[in-house]
Amino acid sequence: QVQLVQSGTEVKKPGASVKVSCKASGYTFSSYAINWVRQAPGQGLEWMGWISGYNGNTNYAQKFQGRVTMTTDTSTSTAYMELRSLGSDDTAEYYCARSFYNSGGGWFDPWGQGTLVTVSS
């Protein structure tokens, strides 16, 4: 079955970076894009950007431009999201999700299980 499995919980200090992985299985990785969405505690869903599984093209939300980098490793069908200069307001659950269109748009299905990133001194 189509599945996205994310890396485990991270605890980081302010100013540090975090890199979260998302390993895909059950489908052709290059045929779809991967999106990253985060959810702060008790808050709603916030889209961070997408990366094409076909050619690695990215589209980042303006809020994260210059602070986020999304990459893929097609040999292992894995997507990565690195967020730099972490602050306490980056504490959140981070999800990867496959979008229907390879160009990035489309509905999200399935979602990874989430990776909790806690930023604390």
Place this chain on the structure above:
Amino acid sequence: DIQMTQSPSSLSASVGDRVTFTCRASQGINNYLAWYQQRPGKVPNLLIYAASTLRSGVPSRFSGSGSGTDFTLTISSLQPEDVATYYCQKYDSAPITFGQGTRLEIK
């Protein structure tokens, strides 16, 4: 950027009730609208895409309608397992945006 506004922010209903959620886009998005259910402590799950197409495996008591700027999600007969927060999402182009969510509780 197109903003998505959901109403109400929370809703309490009884088992068996018909429940309707509303999502409004600040500009027309044709039918590029999806609905997600997020049960407490769980991952969001796709319910509906293209405004009215039910994802395979989703109970038929869920339905969606609308086009352009105004959309609705309806649960025809509320069940206890439907307690969750429901989000709409516009996905036609970047930036992808979600509504702020509607929290559904059982009376």
